[in-house]
Amino acid sequence: MTDVSIKVTDLTLRFPVYGVDAKSLKKNLARVTVGGRLGASTTGATEVTALSHLNLNLRAGDRLGLIGHNGSGKTTLLRALSGAYEPDEGQIEVRGRIAALLDLSLGIDPSATGVDNIRLRGRIAGMSSKEIEDKMDEIAEFSGLGPFLAMPMKTYSAGMQARLAFAVATAVEADVLLMDEWISVGDADFQKLAHRRLLNLVERAGILVLSSHDAGLLRLYCNKVMRLEGGVASEVKDIRRLDELLAAA
Amino acid sequence: MESGQHMLRTGRRGTLFEFSMALRDLVTSYHRRGLAWSLAWHDVVSRYRGSILGPFWITISMGLMVLGIGLLYAKLFGISVAEFMPYVAMGIVFFGLMAGTINEGCDTFVQASSMLSQTSLPMFTFIWRTVLRNLINLAHHAVIIVAVIIFFGLWRVMDVLPALGGLLLTIVNLAWIAMLAAIASARFRDIPQFVMSVMQFAIFMTPVFWKPDAFPDRHAFLTLNPFYHMLTTIRAPLLGQEADGLSYIILAIMAVLGWALTFSVFAITRRRIVHFL
Ligand SMILES: Nc1ncnc2c1ncn2[C@@H]1O[C@H](COP(=O)(O)OP(=O)(O)OP(=O)(O)O)[C@@H](O)[C@H]1O
Ligand SMILES: [Mg+2]
Numbered sequence: 001m002t003d004v005s006i007k008v009t010d011l012t013l014r015f016p017v018y019g020v021d022a023k024s025l026k027k028n029l030a031r032v033t034v035g036g037r038l039g040a041s042t043t044g045a046t047e048v049t050a051l052s053h054l055n056l057n058l059r060a061g062d063r064l065g066l067i068g069h070n071g072s073g074k075t076t077l078l079r080a081l082s083g084a085y086e087p088d089e090g091q092i093e094v095r096g097r098i099a100a101l102l103d104l105s106l107g108i109d110p111s112a113t114g115v116d117n118i119r120l121r122g123r124i125a126g127m128s129s130k131e132i133e134d135k136m137d138e139i140a141e142f143s144g145l146g147p148f149l150a151m152p153m154k155t156y157s158a159g160m161q162a163r164l165a166f167a168v169a170t171a172v173e174a175d176v177l178l179m180d181e182w183i184s185v186g187d188a189d190f191q192k193l194a195h196r197r198l199l200n201l202v203e204r205a206g207i208l209v210l211s212s213h214d215a216g217l218l219r220l221y222c223n224k225v226m227r228l229e230g231g232v233a234s235e236v237k238d239i240r241r242l243d244e245l246l247a248a249a
Numbered sequence: 250m251e252s253g254q255h256m257l258r259t260g261r262r263g264t265l266f267e268f269s270m271a272l273r274d275l276v277t278s279y280h281r282r283g284l285a286w287s288l289a290w291h292d293v294v295s296r297y298r299g300s301i302l303g304p305f306w307i308t309i310s311m312g313l314m315v316l317g318i319g320l321l322y323a324k325l326f327g328i329s330v331a332e333f334m335p336y337v338a339m340g341i342v343f344f345g346l347m348a349g350t351i352n353e354g355c356d357t358f359v360q361a362s363s364m365l366s367q368t369s370l371p372m373f374t375f376i377w378r379t380v381l382r383n384l385i386n387l388a389h390h391a392v393i394i395v396a397v398i399i400f401f402g403l404w405r406v407m408d409v410l411p412a413l414g415g416l417l418l419t420i421v422n423l424a425w426i427a428m429l430a431a432i433a434s435a436r437f438r439d440i441p442q443f444v445m446s447v448m449q450f451a452i453f454m455t456p457v458f459w460k461p462d463a464f465p466d467r468h469a470f471l472t473l474n475p476f477y478h479m480l481t482t483i484r485a486p487l488l489g490q491e492a493d494g495l496s497y498i499i500l501a502i503m504a505v506l507g508w509a510l511t512f513s514v515f516a517i518t519r520r521r522i523v524h525f526l
Contacts, residue, residue: 079367086519091257093256095256103367106363109291109295120287124364124368152298
């Protein structure tokens with residue numbers, strides 16, 4: 001547990017964009033505040049540099065907040081930490097079981113029943129069939145959906161769908177929790193429950209990385225903060241210096 | 250090396266490194282084979298949800314085609330139904346496996362794009378998913394095979410072992426073709442249409458509905474058609490005939506070369522596939 005860590009060294013990540021003419025794009029590049037840096041690769045294809053030369057070291061107990069403009073690379077960094085994107089340069093090393101709460105609808109099949117979706121999503125998140133069956137009751141109870149769990153998810157209201165997705169997504173035991181925006185779903189009652197569950201998860205997880213535009217939230221959950229700007233990261237600072245980073249905009 | 254507990258991702262470090270990473274993807278997919286199976290099973294169940302007969306609808310339509318073509322062509326070609334019907338039945342069912350796996354192979358990564366861009370699941374998992382899904386379908390259609398075997402008394406003459414050998418070689422080959430199609434389709438969106446045309450063409454160029462008697466043995470028209478070898482190594486033994494040993498050899502060579510090619514392409518493009526989507 002204590003050797004939970006995230007170590008990112010000199011990470012550069014570029015998105016090749018296929019089927020776009022780089023030259024026609026360059027004309028419109030004057031003064032953009034959003035987005036990564038567009039450029040042409042050596043082969044002439046358009047590329048977006050979403051992250052460049054990023055370094056990051058986190059240890060157990062670190063709860064890092066990510067701030068930055070739209071398109072500054074927050075989601076990209078979280079996906080890279082989840083192992084989905086391969087670095088173009090540099091290295092990412094994560095020790096500990098990762099849970100990425102980036103997209104609640106991941107692996108959800110609307111025509112399948114609630115129970116089937118719990119199984120499917122659990123499998124994708126890396127749980128074994130047995131683990132899922134063991135947790136089934138707990139997940140079902142937390143979702144508060146009762147008999148609806150035997151119905152196809154497409155018959156759920158948006159809030160009900162979110163409840164189920166949230167219940168499964170947060171059922172995994174994780175050491176490293178990645179979140180793109182704090183998830184707030186459901187009605188007031190459920191939000192309170194969800195809040196407590198997330199806090200619990202955050203406490204158990206050794207490391208949290210949370211991207212958010214909400215300074216209040218970041219102050220509440222994080223003890224460190226980092227600012228991304230066009231894919232370039234600031235230093236990791238104590239959360240008490242959040243205003244400084246925000247002002248630097 | 251790769252486990253739930255430790256994840257390492259790095260920039261390019263030379264070709265050898267890329268191959269070792271590709272191999273790691275393969276090994277991880279093996280460790281998580283239960284997931285591929287769950288996904289494949291889920292695909293079949295969800296596709297036919299709410300339908301009473303489920304995948305058996307395809308079985309029924311195949312069965313009708315077998316009956317119709319079996320009776321009609323037997324008459325047209327002047328062959329006995331007892332000889333022709335089982336021939337066509339196996340032709341249609343096993344060619345269905347080939348066409349299904351290759352056509353669906355094209356969609357493999359495109360369909361999985363949201364999972365691939367948010368998780369570290371191995372890419373091979375999705376190839377196994379496509380292959381397993383088609384094997385599950387085959388298990389349903391096998392009803393037709395069993396029916397003709399019993400009805401026409403083929404169980405007295407058939408030789409199961411070489412047929413299973415042929416099936417195994419066929420699956421190994423289909424898997425690499427599906428993977429190559431999956432990678433190519435992710436990058437070039439015309440590929441699925443192209444593959445579909447090829448498979449439509451192939452069903453008529455391969456002795457599925459007709460007997461290759463008009464050709465001398467080992468005629469190039471047959472020898473150069475990979476689907477002929479796949480089909481004949483499975484079908485001939487089930488019909489109580491002996492498949493040409495050359496067909497097994499060709500399939501084995503094709504499997505080795507095909508996987509070498511596919512694995513190399515995968516090793517080189519692996520990092521980019523998620524960006525193609
Ligand atoms: N799949 C993709 N293909 C090409 N470019 C991409 C892709 N995903 C992100 N980008 C680019 O990478 C840059 C960073 O995007 P990212 O989604 O990480 O931003 P973000 O900080 O999460 O923004 P937001 O606050 O809007 O969520 C942007 O310039 C975006 O255009
Ligand atoms: Mg984002």
